[in-house]
Amino acid sequence: MQKGLKGGGILLLLPAIVFVILLFVYPFLYGLYLSFTSPEGAPTLANYARFFTDWWEVRTIWVTLWIALPATLINVILAIPFAYHMRHGMRGEKLITFFLIIPLTLGTVLVSEGMLSYMGPNGWLNQLLRAVGITQGPVRFTHNYWGVLISLVIQGFPFAFLMILGYVSGINPDLEKASQMLGASRAQTFVRVLFPLMVPGIAICFCLNFVMAFSVFPSAVLLGEPSGPTRVIAYAAYQWALEKFDFNIASAISMVMAAIELFVISAVLVWRNRIYRGASMVGKG
Amino acid sequence: MKEFSRFIVKDLTKEFDGKTALSRFSLEIANGEFITFLGPSGCGKSTALNCIAGLIPITHGEISIDGECIDDGRNKIPPEKREFGMVFQNYALFPHLSVFNNVAFGLRLRRLPKPVIHEKVQAALKLVHLEGHENKFPTQMSGGEQQRVAIARCIVLEPRLLMLDEPLSNLDAKLRTEMRNELHTLHRRLGVTTIYVTHDQQEALALSDRIVVMRLGHIQQIGAPGQVYADPANLFVADFMGFKNIWDAALGSLRENGDTLDAELTVRGLRLKARLRYPQGDPRRDALVAAFKAGTAVKTAIRPEDIRVGRDERGAPVRSRVTLVEYQGQTSYVSALMENETPVELRPSTPVRIGETLELNIAPEKVFVFAPGEG
Amino acid sequence: MQQKGLTLGRLFFFLGMVVYVGNVLGILFTVMLNSASKGWYSGVLPHYLTLEWYGYVAAEHDIPHLLFITFLVALSVVAISIVIAFPAAYALSRRDFKGKGALLSVFLLPMIVPPMTYGIPLAVVLYKFHLAARVTGVILANLVPIVPFMILVMMPFIEQVGVNLESAAQMLGARRLTVFRKVLIPLTLPGILTAGILSVVKTISMFELTYLVAGGRSQTIVVALYADAYAAGARPPQAVDALAVIYFLTAMACLVVALRFVSPTQMVFKIK
Numbered sequence: 001m002q003k004g005l006k007g008g009g010i011l012l013l014l015p016a017i018v019f020v021i022l023l024f025v026y027p028f029l030y031g032l033y034l035s036f037t038s039p040e041g042a043p044t045l046a047n048y049a050r051f052f053t054d055w056w057e058v059r060t061i062w063v064t065l066w067i068a069l070p071a072t073l074i075n076v077i078l079a080i081p082f083a084y085h086m087r088h089g090m091r092g093e094k095l096i097t098f099f100l101i102i103p104l105t106l107g108t109v110l111v112s113e114g115m116l117s118y119m120g121p122n123g124w125l126n127q128l129l130r131a132v133g134i135t136q137g138p139v140r141f142t143h144n145y146w147g148v149l150i151s152l153v154i155q156g157f158p159f160a161f162l163m164i165l166g167y168v169s170g171i172n173p174d175l176e177k178a179s180q181m182l183g184a185s186r187a188q189t190f191v192r193v194l195f196p197l198m199v200p201g202i203a204i205c206f207c208l209n210f211v212m213a214f215s216v217f218p219s220a221v222l223l224g225e226p227s228g229p230t231r232v233i234a235y236a237a238y239q240w241a242l243e244k245f246d247f248n249i250a251s252a253i254s255m256v257m258a259a260i261e262l263f264v265i266s267a268v269l270v271w272r273n274r275i276y277r278g279a280s281m282v283g284k285g
Numbered sequence: 286m287k288e289f290s291r292f293i294v295k296d297l298t299k300e301f302d303g304k305t306a307l308s309r310f311s312l313e314i315a316n317g318e319f320i321t322f323l324g325p326s327g328c329g330k331s332t333a334l335n336c337i338a339g340l341i342p343i344t345h346g347e348i349s350i351d352g353e354c355i356d357d358g359r360n361k362i363p364p365e366k367r368e369f370g371m372v373f374q375n376y377a378l379f380p381h382l383s384v385f386n387n388v389a390f391g392l393r394l395r396r397l398p399k400p401v402i403h404e405k406v407q408a409a410l411k412l413v414h415l416e417g418h419e420n421k422f423p424t425q426m427s428g429g430e431q432q433r434v435a436i437a438r439c440i441v442l443e444p445r446l447l448m449l450d451e452p453l454s455n456l457d458a459k460l461r462t463e464m465r466n467e468l469h470t471l472h473r474r475l476g477v478t479t480i481y482v483t484h485d486q487q488e489a490l491a492l493s494d495r496i497v498v499m500r501l502g503h504i505q506q507i508g509a510p511g512q513v514y515a516d517p518a519n520l521f522v523a524d525f526m527g528f529k530n531i532w533d534a535a536l537g538s539l540r541e542n543g544d545t546l547d548a549e550l551t552v553r554g555l556r557l558k559a560r561l562r563y564p565q566g567d568p569r570r571d572a573l574v575a576a577f578k579a580g581t582a583v584k585t586a587i588r589p590e591d592i593r594v595g596r597d598e599r600g601a602p603v604r605s606r607v608t609l610v611e612y613q614g615q616t617s618y619v620s621a622l623m624e625n626e627t628p629v630e631l632r633p634s635t636p637v638r639i640g641e642t643l644e645l646n647i648a649p650e651k652v653f654v655f656a657p658g659e660g
Numbered sequence: 661m662q663q664k665g666l667t668l669g670r671l672f673f674f675l676g677m678v679v680y681v682g683n684v685l686g687i688l689f690t691v692m693l694n695s696a697s698k699g700w701y702s703g704v705l706p707h708y709l710t711l712e713w714y715g716y717v718a719a720e721h722d723i724p725h726l727l728f729i730t731f732l733v734a735l736s737v738v739a740i741s742i743v744i745a746f747p748a749a750y751a752l753s754r755r756d757f758k759g760k761g762a763l764l765s766v767f768l769l770p771m772i773v774p775p776m777t778y779g780i781p782l783a784v785v786l787y788k789f790h791l792a793a794r795v796t797g798v799i800l801a802n803l804v805p806i807v808p809f810m811i812l813v814m815m816p817f818i819e820q821v822g823v824n825l826e827s828a829a830q831m832l833g834a835r836r837l838t839v840f841r842k843v844l845i846p847l848t849l850p851g852i853l854t855a856g857i858l859s860v861v862k863t864i865s866m867f868e869l870t871y872l873v874a875g876g877r878s879q880t881i882v883v884a885l886y887a888d889a890y891a892a893g894a895r896p897p898q899a900v901d902a903l904a905v906i907y908f909l910t911a912m913a914c915l916v917v918a919l920r921f922v923s924p925t926q927m928v929f930k931i932k
Contacts, residue, residue, distance in 0.1 A: 001755065002754055002755050004755065005757050009757070012747035012750055015744040016807065016811065017748075017763075019803065019807055020807075023782065023803060024770050027781040027784070027785040031781025034781070081672070081673075082673060085670075094923070098919065102684060105911060106911050107867055107882060108867065109882050109889070110882075110911075112889070113885065113889045116897075117691065122701060157680065207772075211777075215776035217867075218867055218868075222890065234776040234777075237776070241780050251780065251784065253780075254777055254778070254780045257776070261773070261774075
């Protein structure tokens with residue numbers, strides 16, 4: 001590893017730095033500026049006030065949290081046992097991972113559109129549930145809270161699973177053997193050795209998953225009820241920007257979104273640091 | 286340490302994907318002994334160790350201790366219940382736990398009271414000379430220190446059997462010798478039965494009560510270090526233990542003299558005499574006799590150190606010309622070419638020069654002869 | 661250790677996977693069948709199969725144009741990103757400097773912050789500079805998550821090419837640029853290809869950013885799909901599904917190509 005940036009180092013980084021400043025940092029700062037400015041250009045807190053004093057707008061925070069937090073918890077908590085089971089690899093691993101990345105690759109729009117038919121009142125899922133006798137009448141999965149939650153799980157679970165699988169497969173397999181030799185049962189090995197070593201990965205996974213879920217947009221609109229129960233904060237920002245053309249309030253809402261995401265991420269990282277004292281290197285050997 | 290009276294491994298066989306990693310491995314281990322599985326990579330030594338530990342299932346065979354069968358291919362006692370200790374090649378210390386908690390891990394599982402745990406951990410750390418390091422974490426320690434924590438973690442549980450899988454191979458040469466001595470001292474103090482796996486014959490010779498030499502899943506020889514060193518059972522063991530000068534030879538005559546065989550051989554025209562201590566019933570003897578009857582060629586094996594440089598009245602001296610000298614301080618590794626155009630490896634105690642003519646004396650007792658197909 | 665035979669864990673795992681995969685397949689097949697059906701309001705299978713909806717969709721949308729825009733955006737984004745990201749990845753892999761960690765974090769931010777969060781300020785800026793509602797704007801917007809992704813994917817590939825190889829080339833007389841051309845790039849080509857193909861897949865399925873920035877003639881196919889689905893009342897659902905199938909086939913084709921070069925786990929990055 002060469003020390004320092006002499007000999008063209010800066011030149012190599014320049015395009016990327018310019019790019020990040022122009023297309024990311026500057027828009028963000030501009031958005032921040034707009035959020036504190038009136039449409040005429042005067043500094044003001046009116047945008048935030050407008051958002052926080054209007055119950056119809058502020059409630060989007062709770063609505064979105066109410067969708068995002070359970071979805072993230074489900075994704076991460078479900079992913080752990082599945083990833084644990086596959087930590088040493090298994091037959092058909094390639095096939096399984098292939099199926100898991102299909103929804104990720106295809107994106108929320110297609111999945112949401114598909115769910116409208118598949119999970120509709122007369123769709124296959126309801127037909128199956130009736131045929132097996134689990135339900136009598138059709139269960140409402142679409143155009144409500146549940147549809148949005150399910151779509152977040154369909155998209156979020158593979159992401160969480162693959163990420164946690166990556167972490168757990170990176171744990172030195174001899175640690176499990178050592179634990180066994182010292183007398184631990186499989187459950188004890190998981191609780192005392194594997195899980196503590198997975199915590200950093202789980203924390204990061206939770207953060208990323210939450211951030212994706214919190215900014216949910218197309219499924220909340222297509223699959224939910226954006227006029228009420230699933231009016232999420234991203235939708236509110238969108239409406240102010242591209243329907244009402246008030247970029248100041250829209251930016252303010254984006255900033256609020258960013259702030260909440262940042263808050264949750266920090267909280268998770270603080271929790272993780274408290275649980276996990278000690279080395280974070282889990283490489284083999 | 287806990288003791289046992291009988292530990293028997295019978296016909297242990299392990300097959301992976303159609304390949305036989307271990308074939309009919311049989312061994313009886315005595316309480317308190319230090320036994321080494323020695324061989325090149327792929328010989329099955331680690332497989333044998335893992336089978337005995339219970340970390341991998343066996344295909345055929347039986348492992349029993351004090352009459353109780355712990356694995357017979359169908360039923361097996363899981364590793365966590367066997368009360369064996371294992372030190373891994375890369376130490377496998379829990380990175381998220383301090384040294385103290387690593388060592389205390391097994392004790393905590395057994396729900397011993399806190400003060401007892403504290404006392405035992407301190408005692409174990411003292412044994413491995415790591416007092417004061419309780420609160421460090423594995424990544425803050427050197428390889429040698431991690432090694433010692435791994436050992437302490439096992440012995441604190443007073444296991445019936447301690448297994449070490451090439452524990453010194455990740456250490457540099459000087460540290461390796463130090464740790465080897467520590468292991469030796471530890472074994473003498475504690476008396477815990479130990480199975481040690483290595484490819485390094487020096488370690489095996491220095492530490493063991495008995496050595497099991499292995500190759501491609503088969504046991505080649507079991508014996509005390511002196512035996513394996515001075516009386517190898519076949520060509521492979523001889524080669525592995527440092528015999529060189531392995532030459533194709535024709536058996537001119539073979540006379541049986543009680544427990545000794547006197548042989549006269551020709552190596553590319555060069556006449557050699559060999560006096561072999563192969564007693565009646567020794568498979569080496571039978572193989573040689575058969576080879577002599579059939580007229581097949583045999584192979585010699587002579588330690589470089591056993592070839593005397595200089596004049597000696599006993600044997601007929603062989604002339605050779607030095608081709609390569611590798612200085613090694615006390616002695617040199619010397620290659621020379623004998624009259625019959627065969628290279629010879631020597632370890633002379635006085636310095637020699639390239640091109641110099643040396644007279645070699647090869648005493649018959651130092652010449653080993655093996656029939657082909659052995660080892 | 662692998663235990664032989666059926667255990668409770670294995671059963672649950674298998675069931676879980678079956679439930680998940682079953683639902684995903686159910687969704688996909690429903691869309692496909694629906695797009696070719698008529699009057700399928702109940703029952704397991706449609707009674708009547710027809711391709712008329714595809715004709716309908718072809719008439720309503722300029723499909724070739726949609727596909728053209730989609731691939732134009734995807735390939736432009738990839739090309740531009742490679743030029744920006746490769747040198748940066750090289751510098752980050754080979755050099756150590758103060759603030760490297762901070763710089764890396766800044767580069768990775770666009771991957772962590774979700775598109776909807778920074779998308780609106782980004783759209784505002786692009787509108788301000790009259791770049792929005794045009795293909796240029798869509799390309800610029802899609803660069804934001806892709807450049808960091810590329811840097812992240814390419815770094816391990818560059819690290820894998822030991823510095824020794826570059827040093828050896830220098831000792832043999834090659835100038836810096838020649839070393840780049842003749843040693844580094846050929847050896848990191850797999851990494852570049854991997855990053856490229858993954859980025860194509862990501863851009864094709866990227867919705868939020870394109871939606872916020874695109875105009876009528878600069879939509880990608882996924883945005884057109886959303887617009888149709890949103891205005892569900894105005895279009896027969898089978899037609900929407902027909903467009904969905906076209907999108908699905910496009911995305912899947914790219915995914916299958918991608919999987920020839922890359923393992924599925926690499927599509928989800930790992931932040932250490």
